Amino acid sequence: MRTPLTATAAALATAAALLTAFTGPTASAATPATGQITGVGGKCVDVAASGTANGTAVQLYDCNGTAAQQWTVGTDGTLRALGKCLDVTGQGTANGTRLQLWDCNGSGAQQWTAESDGHLKNPQSGRYLDVPGGSTANGTRLQIYDRNTNPWQTWRLPDGGTTPPPGSCTPRLGSGEYDTPVGFGGKTYQVRVHVPQRAAGARLPLVLDLHGSQSTGPGQLTYSNLAPTADAKGFVVAAPTGVVPSGSGYIWNVPYVTPSGTRDDVGFLRQVIDTLTGSACLDPARIYATGYSGGGRMTSALGCLLSDRIAAIAPVAGLRAGRPDPADGSRPDPASCAPSRAVPVIAFHGRQDGTNPYDGGGDGTAWRYSVPVAQQRWAALNGCTAGPAVTQVATHVQRGVYSGCRGGADVELYTVSDGGHTWPDSPYDNGNGKVTHEISANALMWDFFQRHPLA
CATH class of the missing domain: 3.40.50.1820 (Alpha/Beta hydrolase fold, catalytic domain)
Incomplete structure (x- = not known):
């Protein structure tokens, strides 16, 4: 099952419900979820050197609580840090296209969909947020790549997250x-x-x-x-x-x-x-x-x-x-x-x-x-x-x-x-x-x- 962050004007009407699903019953549409995005090795999605220039690399780095690692789950399908958006370089759709920070512009290169097993999809390319080779070295540049079951495509969004953490499961016993x-x-x-x-x-x-x-x-x-x-x-x-x-x-x-x-x-x-x-x-x-x-x-x-x-x-x-x-x-x-x-x-x-x-x-x-x-x-x-x-x-x-x-x-x-x-x-x-x-x-x-x- 897929749970979109929202990508169209029509979906904005359901933003409050979606944010509740992502961040828990205490969240509200007026206060989107903001915090770290964590992945393989317990490391964080990070804006290199806290740069704000268009084209600044987005990388994997030790979690440190800085503003460069504070991502907001937008009601418009974006993931934002330092006032800009997580972006696929050059609107690329090929495996290995790197990610960057860029002015938010509403393009498909800045749209992200959270899936229930922890994957983050860029619908325009049909590919997923990925760590090349699963490297946990600080500074590893993030990319998009075909969906796979490797742990380096599993992510946890802010405040308990839009996606289940690794090791999550679907219960057979309901409430x-x-x-x-x-x-x-x-x-x-x-x-x-x-x-x-x-x-x-x-x-x-x-x-x-x-x-x-x-x-x-x-x-x-x-x-x-x-x-x-x-x-x-x-x-x-x-x-x-x-x-x-x-x-x-x-x-x-x-x-x-x-x-x-x-x-x-x-x-x-x-x-x-x-x-x-x-x-x-x-x-x-x-x-x-x-x-x-x-x-x-x-x-x-x-x-x-x-x-x-x-x-x-x-x-x-x-x-x-x-x-x-x-x-x-x-x-x-x-x-x-x-x-x-x-x-x-x-x-x-x-x-x-x-x-x-x-x-x-x-x-x-x-x-x-x-x-x-x-x-x-x-x-x-x-x-x-x-x-x-x-x-x-x-x-x-x-x-x-x-x-x-x-x-x-x-x-x-x-x-x-x-x-x-x-x-x-x-x-x-x-x-x-x-x-x-x-x-x-x-x-x-x-x-x-x-x-x-x-x-």
Whole structure:
């Protein structure tokens, strides 16, 4: 599919809609997209020496933010910098014709059409913006050439762009909330997903949202209320369901805790990620996990055992760092949590939690050691050198942070003095104590996730 920048007077009437498609919903026809055009090697389309004389070479160069690299996507089909237009020299149409800067004159040599796979076409010649031989050397003069699949014909226009970046894809799953199948171990499981609206070709982050014991994926998606945050911030939520029946729902097979002989849930959740990465066009560097209660314990286990795929975790009322040590339940068993990299952690817990007590105790196989001990263990695993620095962020909420960690993998804990076994700012009372509305777990965890993509 091709999306023209616009080339005729009739097309000017649709300029606002086109600019919205190019630059996102915040753009307007009154403010055309302006910024860098990036290509092969992450380098920029550049006006040589910031020259403004007609015939000044247009080249590839290190991105540097100068005016020579600030291009405006015109509503008339042009690409403009320094008050002039990107132009095919001499109105040429042959392969290898070089590009230059020239007074804007409305000719076909200055018309450009953005295609959905990242190509930029000059309709007059039928050829495309191209880097000779794919050279990434500074000063490489740009040209037009027959369309091909080489990466040096893929471009990204300003402000997120009119064209998808390299590695973009077309999702099979559209926006909305529904169940989608995931095959694992010879069986097919239905996983509840919520997919926001997206720009064409964009790869989105994923947040796994894991339910508490005796619940389900759809029930957790409702309780956490993550869908509105996903719509506002632009990420996919997947809320799968455990397989071990318990009460009116299911529990997760948390490694070293749940009796063996059931589904490998670490493997299953890896498959959920793999499946949705293709069908929902996910960004592999921005896969995150959160969960409540038993789902928080499972989220913690993913940090321990799936750190190659999970960029950061956010357990709610369930932070662990491995099972309780069989020899001393007041501390974690070091052998049960050995991530392959430092994992950023943000957690939330109520001091009045009677199910997973903040100070420890409770279930001897799944809980025992305290939440601060779990945080301290993650800080040790991440090689943190400072903390915990504690600040009062609201009347009943303290934030404790271990910092100076490897790879910036800080470990944060929000402690709610009057909070129960609940999800901060959930609109639902689950009967397990007070729900604080002094902080929003969803807003805080998403801000944390954004700062911690997978390296």
